[in-house]
Amino acid sequence: MSFYLTLLIFHIFSAMVWVGGMIFYVIVVIPVIRNPELKDQKLRLLQLTATQFRNISYYIFFVFILSGFGLLFEKGYFQFGFHWDFWTSNISLMFMTKIGLFTILFLSSLYHDFVTGPKTFSYLKTDPVRFERYRKTSSFFGRFNLLISVTIAILGILVSRGFSIFP
Template sequence: MLFYFILLILHIFSAMIWVGGMIFYVIVVMPVIRNLEFKDHKLKLLQLTALHFRNISYFIFLIFVVSGTGLLFEKGFFHFESGLELWTSNIGLMFLTKIGLFTVLFLSSLYHDFVTGPKTFVYLTTDPSRHERYRKTSAFFGRFNLLISVSIAIFGILASRGFSIFL
């Protein structure tokens, strides 16, 4: 039982850091960067904060995978005798949805962090139209990732309380 609670605490704290960090970025960092006082340093601040948060994010993703798998194991989802019965239950479908959304989030984050984000900065001085296109795409994926992250957190809260959206 102690192992379960350690995994649960790691999972919850990681979710707090991930979702809280994204919300902090949107409601604090972005408005500060848009301040005219930082006009000359805006892009460097944006790039440095994005790179720092990216490094933290993939460490958090690793914690999510390890702690989430451990939690499911502790709940019996990987035990041979349970078969598919747990996975096809209402709560099992909630966990499968959460896993699916996490997979989408991870792939979307990879695209945002290693394709659109870097290309936004690459094209900044060389190609203004491509820069704007990648900036908008990067912003879309950032918002999309926040929406998916909040959805995953809500599914986790509901499932942990025994509620399911599947009837």
């Protein structure tokens, strides 16, 4: 198996775990913890699952970065100088958009995972007003990250087929 194919498999599986995990969280975990039977355990369950997914996420981000740049390198875009014909094409705009969105996703995830998420749980018992504010902010960033992730996945599918959304 070629190195390119190995990188591609890692890149695709990482995307599957990341986007699939986020969708699973939204359509399975959140509705389950809203069940009235889990009223006393719901926030602890949310905190534990969020922490576990966060721990996995940064390994996935690392694999994305390595495999993504490895794929570009294997295709020859970083070898033997800068390829102006590629980097000025419509497909390169797709790559750059994808990399830009990934950067936004990474920074947004850092903020969600290490600022708003932990503050939400820290104010749970001490300050209901701040708890609600951070809960809403965390929820917004979680949804925002899902939207960005799905957009990146769609751009990846399109660019792999040689299709550009840019004229």
